[in-house]
Amino acid sequence: MKYLLQDLKVRINDKIYIKDPESSALGKRIIENSIFMIHDLGFESFTFKKLGEKIGSNESSIYRYFENKHKLLLYLTSWYWGWLEYQLVFDTNSISNSEEKLKKAIEIITRSVKEDSSFSHINEVLLNKIVVNEYSKSYLTKEVDNENKDGYFSIYKRLVTRIKDMIIEVNNEYPYPSSLSSTVIEGALHQHFLKEHFISLTDCNNKVTPAKYFIDLVFNSLRK
Amino acid sequence: MKYLLQDLKVRINDKIYIKDPESSALGKRIIENSIFMIHDLGFESFTFKKLGEKIGSNESSIYRYFENKHKLLLYLTSWYWGWLEYQLVFDTNSISNSEEKLKKAIEIITRSVKEDSSFSHINEVLLNKIVVNEYSKSYLTKEVDNENKDGYFSIYKRLVTRIKDMIIEVNNEYPYPSSLSSTVIEGALHQHFLKEHFISLTDCNNKVTPAKYFIDLVFNSLRK
DNA sequence: ATATTTTAATAGTATTACTTTTATTTTTGC
């Protein structure tokens, strides 16, 4: 599988960038180092000027790739969801039993990324942490409806739909498959955040994974 | 109940503000109009300068009350959670049946605020919308651990704990009461957001309330 | 009526989030 991923290029909506960062060495350095910097500084303190300094390049050159840092965040998070979707499809495709398939799917989307598959300049471990801490900020904006129309969230939406379809496969009478799917995906990020910063608000810890909690939650809801 | 609320003053951690906005007419105008402006502009575009202009006052005067707009957001959201907690306690206190009590609690925390109880300068309808759109931003920061230590999120945490305790009352063998509580409270905000901006990702709409979905979710999990 | 506190007005600073222009370097097409 690692092998196959070597050639994977996640397809990102080309309105998100001005110039495709995958198309040049500078572009790749922008992506690689923006992940380090956003992880270190947090999205609010991260600026293109600082990034330019870090990669020994100019602020204005970065603007040739992304209109602003919000678009860069959309790029990074879209890439992440696309990467997760690939794993989801790959790892569940051969499972014929629908319960098992859904269980596996929940495991994949709720686990924290432990090792950098390092097939590229993208560090998935850090990117996963960025998504936990920053993803909400990409859509909790006044521009969300326009950006949604432009398809900026389509990969994420496709992922929610995939899980929804698996839920329906298990129990087609369950009345809230979309809400349950979005709850699990968003809730997983939230439980990971709580685990790090508000331990009294979660039961997840070293021993109890979010996967365990969410599998219990989902299958209790789908019992007939 | 409206009557009783007239005298309610939500107690906010006094480190959140420099000068208590409840203590002066200017302070109250700051709160009242910041709610209008954050709702209109979104938190990112909201500034103290604009607020100063709107209330016919000076930017620097607002800084006498709040260190920065992040602290103002913490104030507003703390007030909101305190107000919700009051309703929760008030409306569930007399219910002796623990299932019924939890059901009522979920209804209260997942409903959207429909009418301004207008006992004060605070518009709860708009504040509820602000919480849906902006609350995550108050804790998804690099300062969260320090601010948590300083008790900035204590009202919210107390609310999560109250629901957790009600969950345990219904089924003390359920292994994830804290996670379930935090999932419902955070998930309710999320479902309301999806309802407005990503209808394909939720089953909630005019007819199906988030309350309905979450009551089903919770009680399916608590069945013995 | 005076002292104290609060608010308003003004000005100033450092930083952000860009844009523009021009020069230099790199790539590519022939």
Next chain:
DNA sequence: GCAAAAATAAAAGTAATACTATTAAAATAT
């Protein structure tokens, strides 16, 4: 291998943000 085109770097500039500091005026409290 060279010219043209494209990409990048450097520098400078702008408007806005997120503040701080100072001083004056107004409100209030004793």
